[in-house]
Amino acid sequence: MKLNIALLAGDGIGPEVIDQAVKVCNAVAEKYNHEINWTPALTGAAAIDAVGEPYPDDTHEICLAADAVLFGAIGHPRFDNDPSAKVRPEQGLLKMRQKLGLFANVRPTFTFPSLIDKSPLKRERIEGTDLIFLRELTSGIYFGERGRLDNGDTAFDTCTYKRHEVQRLAKKGFELAMTRSKKLCCVDKANVLETSRLWRETVQAMEKDYPEVTVSYEFVDAVAMRLVQWPNSYDVLITENLFGDILTDEASVISGSMGLMPSASVGTKAKLYEPIHGSYPQAAGKDIANPLATVLSAAMMFEDFKLTDEAQAIRDAVNKSLEQGYVTEDLADGGKSFKTSEVGNWLAKNI
Amino acid sequence: MKLNIALLAGDGIGPEVIDQAVKVCNAVAEKYNHEINWTPALTGAAAIDAVGEPYPDDTHEICLAADAVLFGAIGHPRFDNDPSAKVRPEQGLLKMRQKLGLFANVRPTFTFPSLIDKSPLKRERIEGTDLIFLRELTSGIYFGERGRLDNGDTAFDTCTYKRHEVQRLAKKGFELAMTRSKKLCCVDKANVLETSRLWRETVQAMEKDYPEVTVSYEFVDAVAMRLVQWPNSYDVLITENLFGDILTDEASVISGSMGLMPSASVGTKAKLYEPIHGSYPQAAGKDIANPLATVLSAAMMFEDFKLTDEAQAIRDAVNKSLEQGYVTEDLADGGKSFKTSEVGNWLAKNI
Ligand SMILES: CC(C)[C@H](C(=O)O)[C@@H](O)C(=O)O
Ligand SMILES: CC(C)[C@H](C(=O)O)[C@@H](O)C(=O)O
Numbered sequence: 052m053k054l055n056i057a058l059l060a061g062d063g064i065g066p067e068v069i070d071q072a073v074k075v076c077n078a079v080a081e082k083y084n085h086e087i088n089w090t091p092a093l094t095g096a097a098a099i100d101a102v103g104e105p106y107p108d109d110t111h112e113i114c115l116a117a118d119a120v121l122f123g124a125i126g127h128p129r130f131d132n133d134p135s136a137k138v139r140p141e142q143g144l145l146k147m148r149q150k151l152g153l154f155a156n157v158r159p160t161f162t163f164p165s166l167i168d169k170s171p172l173k174r175e176r177i178e179g180t181d182l183i184f185l186r187e188l189t190s191g192i193y194f195g196e197r198g199r200l201d202n203g204d205t206a207f208d209t210c211t212y213k214r215h216e217v218q219r220l221a222k223k224g225f226e227l228a229m230t231r232s233k234k235l236c237c238v239d240k241a242n243v244l245e246t247s248r249l250w251r252e253t254v255q256a257m258e259k260d261y262p263e264v265t266v267s268y269e270f271v272d273a274v275a276m277r278l279v280q281w282p283n284s285y286d287v288l289i290t291e292n293l294f295g296d297i298l299t300d301e302a303s304v305i306s307g308s309m310g311l312m313p314s315a316s317v318g319t320k321a322k323l324y325e326p327i328h329g330s331y332p333q334a335a336g337k338d339i340a341n342p343l344a345t346v347l348s349a350a351m352m353f354e355d356f357k358l359t360d361e362a363q364a365i366r367d368a369v370n371k372s373l374e375q376g377y378v379t380e381d382l383a384d385g386g387k388s389f390k391t392s393e394v395g396n397w398l399a400k401n402i
Numbered sequence: 403m404k405l406n407i408a409l410l411a412g413d414g415i416g417p418e419v420i421d422q423a424v425k426v427c428n429a430v431a432e433k434y435n436h437e438i439n440w441t442p443a444l445t446g447a448a449a450i451d452a453v454g455e456p457y458p459d460d461t462h463e464i465c466l467a468a469d470a471v472l473f474g475a476i477g478h479p480r481f482d483n484d485p486s487a488k489v490r491p492e493q494g495l496l497k498m499r500q501k502l503g504l505f506a507n508v509r510p511t512f513t514f515p516s517l518i519d520k521s522p523l524k525r526e527r528i529e530g531t532d533l534i535f536l537r538e539l540t541s542g543i544y545f546g547e548r549g550r551l552d553n554g555d556t557a558f559d560t561c562t563y564k565r566h567e568v569q570r571l572a573k574k575g576f577e578l579a580m581t582r583s584k585k586l587c588c589v590d591k592a593n594v595l596e597t598s599r600l601w602r603e604t605v606q607a608m609e610k611d612y613p614e615v616t617v618s619y620e621f622v623d624a625v626a627m628r629l630v631q632w633p634n635s636y637d638v639l640i641t642e643n644l645f646g647d648i649l650t651d652e653a654s655v656i657s658g659s660m661g662l663m664p665s666a667s668v669g670t671k672a673k674l675y676e677p678i679h680g681s682y683p684q685a686a687g688k689d690i691a692n693p694l695a696t697v698l699s700a701a702m703m704f705e706d707f708k709l710t711d712e713a714q715a716i717r718d719a720v721n722k723s724l725e726q727g728y729v730t731e732d733l734a735d736g737g738k739s740f741k742t743s744e745v746g747n748w749l750a751k752n753i
Contacts, residue, residue, distance in 0.1 A: 126593070130593075131592065131593065131619070139593065141593045141594060145594070171523050171524060171527045171630055171631050171632075172523055172524070172630070173522060173524055176522045192543075192561065192594075192595065193594055195558070197595065197596040197597075198596060199596065199600075201564070203565075203600075204564060204565040204566075205563070205564045205565070205600075206562070206563055206596040206597045206599065206600035207560055207561060207562045207563075207597065208560070208561045208595045208596050208597050209558055209559070209560050209561075210543065210558060210559045210560075210561070211556060211558045212556070212557055213552070213555060213556045214554075214555040214556070215555075240644075240647075241482065242477070242481075242482065242490065242492045243492060243496070243543075244543065244548065244559045245548040245549060245550065245558065245559050246548075246557045246558065249550075249554075249556075249557035268482070271647075271648055272647050272648050272651040273651065275649070275651050275652040276651050276652060276654065276655050276660065278652075279630055279652065279655045281522075293591075294648075296591075296622075296623050297622055297623050297626045297645075297648055298626070300623040300624065300626050300627050301623075301626040301629075301630060303627065304627050304630045304631055309627065
């Protein structure tokens with residue numbers, strides 16, 4: 052197969068972890084006789100510095116033309132404590148999500164047998180956890196009207212949802228549930244928010260089309276609790292953009308390390324794969340960041356190309372590195388650890 | 403002292419847990435020579451059934467006239483899956499918060515030595531946890547304009563904050579931090595939301611008035627993670643209404659039981675004390691609900707009346723019941739357990 056992949060390394064540790072994923076993908080391509088054509092493009096703070104724009108048009112064209120996008124991370128602390136900054140790296144991320152129509156962010160949370168005791172949660176609470184969030188990614192309060200009134204003394208943000216936006220995300224949720232345990236949880240705050248009531252009534256109306264799926268409706272605050280209490284009681288969860296942001300990060304802790312959780316964003320015009328961790332600027336340039344989440348995101352990419360063996364080869368190499376302790380310092384418990392680039396080399400060699 | 407307390411039992415297990423708090427308060431009053439005058443009033447689904455309104459004017463007058471309000475819980479499942487219900491119990495709760503000016507919801511999270519192993523989190527992660535959230539309670543997306551457009555196919559909710567609303571909440575946060583470890587964390591989503599940027603800039607501007615307080619600014623998704631990873635790294639946290647709803651429920655899990663966490667809501671016109679758990683309809687009427695969160699909320703009430711010994715007497719009785727295993731079934735680990743009313747009687751006797 053011939054694959055054109057856009058490579059958006061982004062900020063902070065983005066370039067370092069992306070490098071390792073490229074090595075691993077190239078090893079897969081060699082072993083399974085594929086040809087990968089990588090096209091790097093600018094994004095985030097790096098793009099602001101270079102061209103004054105966090106998601107330049109050139110980058111967008113490259114993403115549209117590619118079969119998939121592999122994404123690192125964006126964000127830089129110099130923008131975070133400056134509420135008045137006019138251009139922010141995150142705007143690039145949001146613009147990219149919207150312009151590429153990436154309405155469904157797929158975030159699995161699972162445990163690795165060899166890491167289970169690293170979790171802040173007790174073993175018996177998390178064993179068997181294997182859940183997937185589908186977070187709506189191109190609407191809601193992230194994309195509504197916002198601004199200031201009263202000379203800046205009043206601020207507002209608007210959360211808006213349209214029925215078809217809920218439907219297309221929920222459809223993916225029902226379909227995914229059908230391939231798994233047929234349990235779907237719709238997370239909302241329907242006791243307060245009108246958008247949540249639209250979510251709930253829309254999903255309720257779709258239930259009849261998937262008679263085998265058991266749907267539960269839970270409030271976001273209750274889910275924030277139960278995710279910590281009994282994560283293995285969940286399977287597929289669907290939710291709106293902001294709730295998804297909070298809950299998927301919360302859920303990522305279960306595995307014992309944020310540095311492990313991959314994600315895919317899919318929709319109408321492109322497919323994008325990225326680790327769920329951020330740009331982690333404190334670690335940038337030190338060759339210490341954990342590349343596994345990015346490498347596992349590449350595995351999700353091969354999976355979506357229906358290249359199942361290739362995806363499995365990557366996951367096997369990752370599991371082997373975890374079992375043999377060939378890991379970065381965040382996973383080494385003070386024992387022997389390896390550099391980001393060493394882990395990447397090792398994984399590529401073990402494909 | 404003569405105390406007039408409004409008693410809003412509400413729905414579900416509300417009346418049962420409130421009954422126990424009343425017993426305990428009366429025992430305190432007797433021991434310390436106070437006179438408590440209780441005035442019951444209707445709220446929630448119970449009030450809808452009786453007078454068609456979840457927070458009737460009569461109830462409001464009673465709350466305004468009282469020195470404090472002791473509140474159970476409201477909410478009934480018959481409203482939850484009916485997105486079209488016109489009157490909802492939760493509206494009463496929101497109306498009450500707003501009409502009583504309860505802008506600051508104080509929610510502590512702490513551990514009990516005798517229960518620490520009941521937490522889903524590992525002992526070493528939670529030992530020493532003693533944090534307090536100040537959740538803004540009368541503004542934000544809970545109270546903004548909301549509605550439908552396009553024949554119901556588009557829904558919207560508006561999140562609005564005014565600078566003075568942030569200031570008064572943050573002021574309480576800074577003041578509380580000064581009485582504790584002088585660490586304050588402002589939780590927002592300033593990389594996306596305009597209201598969060600207003601929060602951040604307002605709190606930043608107040609820093610100079612509290613030079614001893616170290617302020618950190620963290621994104622809500624990051625806090626959702628770190629609360630599970632290192633809860634004991636936090637002390638005082640301030641945040642807006644919806645983030646507070648989600649994060650305080652998440653934090654409540656740390657103690658090992660939701661049935662234990664009290665809260666106070668304070669502001670301009672009244673003080674209200676309530677357990678953070680909900681109305682738990684499945685348990686209603688069974689005399690099995692855990693009354694400790696409500697009883698500990700009453701302790702917060704005595705504390706606010708500057709009746710410190712009285713508050714301590716309640717906490718001592720609660721600790722003793724936990725140590726001696728005189729607890730409801732949720733805390734009994736399959737061992738001997740007691741009824742809600744029995745625990746209430748025992749606590750009153752042990753004041
Ligand atoms: C950087 C930020 C805008 C982004 C989000 O909130 O969506 C991030 O937290 C994420 O989850 O990808
Ligand atoms: C019942 C609901 C409206 C309420 C809220 O969201 O504020 C509850 O969850 C709470 O935290 O008191």
